[in-house]
Amino acid sequence: MKKLIKEKSKLAYKSRNYFTSVRTFSLASPPKASFFVKLDPWNITGFGDAEGCFVISLTQNSRLKTSWIVYAAFQISLHEKDRALLKLIQAFFGVGKIFKHGKYSIYYRVSSTEHLKVIIDHFDKYPLISQKLADYLLFKQIVEMLSRKEHLTKEGLQQIVNLRASVNNGLSDSLQAAFPNTIPVPRPLVMENAQKIKDPHWVSGFVGGDGCFSISINKSSSKKLGSQVILDFRVTQHIRDIELLKNFVVTLGCGRVRVRPNGFACDFIVTRFSDIIEKIIPFFEKYPLQGIKRLDYTDFWKVAELMKNKAHLTSEGLEQIRKIKEGVNSRRL
Numbered sequence: 001m002k003k004l005i006k007e008k009s010k011l012a013y014k015s016r017n018y019f020t021s022v023r024t025f026s027l028a029s030p031p032k033a034s035f036f037v038k039l040d041p042w043n044i045t046g047f048g049d050a051e052g053c054f055v056i057s058l059t060q061n062s063r064l065k066t067s068w069i070v071y072a073a074f075q076i077s078l079h080e081k082d083r084a085l086l087k088l089i090q091a092f093f094g095v096g097k098i099f100k101h102g103k104y105s106i107y108y109r110v111s112s113t114e115h116l117k118v119i120i121d122h123f124d125k126y127p128l129i130s131q132k133l134a135d136y137l138l139f140k141q142i143v144e145m146l147s148r149k150e151h152l153t154k155e156g157l158q159q160i161v162n163l164r165a166s167v168n169n170g171l172s173d174s175l176q177a178a179f180p181n182t183i184p185v186p187r188p189l190v191m192e193n194a195q196k197i198k199d200p201h202w203v204s205g206f207v208g209g210d211g212c213f214s215i216s217i218n219k220s221s222s223k224k225l226g227s228q229v230i231l232d233f234r235v236t237q238h239i240r241d242i243e244l245l246k247n248f249v250v251t252l253g254c255g256r257v258r259v260r261p262n263g264f265a266c267d268f269i270v271t272r273f274s275d276i277i278e279k280i281i282p283f284f285e286k287y288p289l290q291g292i293k294r295l296d297y298t299d300f301w302k303v304a305e306l307m308k309n310k311a312h313l314t315s316e317g318l319e320q321i322r323k324i325k326e327g328v329n330s331r332r333l
Contacts, residue, residue, distance in 0.1 A: 039092050039205075039290065041126045042198070046205025047089070047290075048123070049130040051076050054139035056164045058175060070151045070160055072143050073111040074119045078291075080104045085208075085291030093118055116143050129195050129202070131240050134188040138167045158182070195244045197251045204287040211235050211293065213300035215325045217318075229312045229321055231304060233270045233280050242266045254279045276304055299328045 055073040074096075078086060086098050086108045095118050096110035110119055120140055128136050142163050150156030158179065165171045165184035176182065197203060212234050220228035233255075237245055245257045245268040254275035259266045270280055281301055289297050303312075303321050311317025 039088055040199075040201040041092075041122065042201035043205035043208075043290065044089065044092055045123065045126040045128060046202035046207075047209050048076070048205075049128050049132055049202075050206045050209025051078065052128075052132065053077070054132075054135045054167065056139060056142055056160075056167055058161070058164070060178075064152075066152060066154055066157045068151075068157055070142070070146060070157070071111065072113070072116060072139065072146060073109050074116060074139075075107055075109045077101070077105060077107040080106050082106075082291045088290065093122070095119075113143060113146050117147075127194075129190075129197065130206075130244055131190050131238070133190045133194065135167050137188045138163050138185070142167075192243050195241075195247060197247050200251070200283070200287045203248070203251060204284065204289050207235060207284075208289045208291055208293045210237065211289075213293075213296045213328070215300060215303050215321070215328060217322060217325065224313065225315065225318055227318060229303065229307060229318070230271065231273065231276050231300060231307070233276060233300070235268045236265060237267075239264055239266050252279055252283060273304075273307065277308060296328050299324050 053075045055071070055075055057071045059069045059071065060067055061069045076086065076089065080100070080103075083098070083106055086106060090096055090098060090108055093110065095112070095115035096108055098106060098108050100106050110116055120143060123136055123140075127133065142160050145151060145156060145160055151160055158181065161171070161175070161179045161182050162185050164175075165182050166187045170184070171179070171182065212232075214232040214234070216230045216232065218228050218230060219226060222228075235245060235248060239259065242257060242259070245266055248268040249255050249257060252270070254272065255268055255270040257266060257268050270276060281304060284297055288294065303324055306312055306317055306321060309317075312321055
């Protein structure tokens with residue numbers, strides 16, 4: 001733990017100032033980046049709803065009586081630039097390790113059955129509210145069976161496979177062939193009342209994973225400069241979580257939910273400028289985002305301030321907005 005705290009201190013000292021300087025127009029003080037703070041438990045759950053994954057895998061091993069090894073893990077995978085956030089999550093739980101995968105990806109993983117009890121204890125106290133809750137409940141049953149060594153019997157192993165068949169995307173073709181007698185257990189239903197947002201910190205955690213702060217500059221013949229600046233805050237989910245997105249409208253007091261033409265995805269969207277200024281920005285100032293998404297929000301906030309000051313109606317202000325836009329989201333180094 002001392003080593004982890006020392007590493008975070010070094011990162012804090014070396015972190016660069018990402019705030020783009022604004023010379024032509026005077027803005028209020030930009031939001032403070034909050035990378036090195038203690039995370040709220042509901043923030044952890046919100047981020048887990050967005051980015052967490054409950055992994056159950058089976059691997060053949062002829063040396064075992066059942067010929068199979070059952071592996072369980074809780075995992076969060078992110079881009080390398082969010083390593084500081086994964087370290088905060090690791091420090092919060094006090095278990096698990098951070099691994100590098102490929103050139104840019106890293107992941108936080110907890111795989112020890114004993115350590116998974118820490119994860120389960122957290123999500124029992126601060127429950128997931130997306131459809132991921134169903135995966136968690138099945139995952140929890142499997143971990144409990146592993147703790148009781150039931151996977152070491154053929155009957156117990158088959159029951160684990162029955163549970164695994166209902167987790168995430170189900171069984172692979174090879175596992176279906178290896179376990180032809182599998183009967184998937186009924187997937188737990190996540191009822192509408194279980195998807196109510198219980199704490200605002202959950203929102204900031206979930207948005208930190210699945211939210212998007214977008215800045216667009218579109219051609220417009222009705223505008224003097226021929227361009228229109230549009231701010232867009234959204235959260236996108238699979239259609240099965242549309243009720244959850246409807247609760248964003250209730251919690252934030254603005255926005256709308258739309259179903260995409262393909263019918264498989266839906267969005268919670270806020271584009272009305274008054275809602276962004278009066279509701280979205282004040283919310284995330286009170287319940288800050290963590291990690292690299294905080295920087296995207298900061299750029300979004302700066303453009304909102306420029307627009308509030310009517311700077312986007314001038315050539316100088318529009319150019320400043322273009323420069324800010326160039327570095328947001330996936331284009332951020």
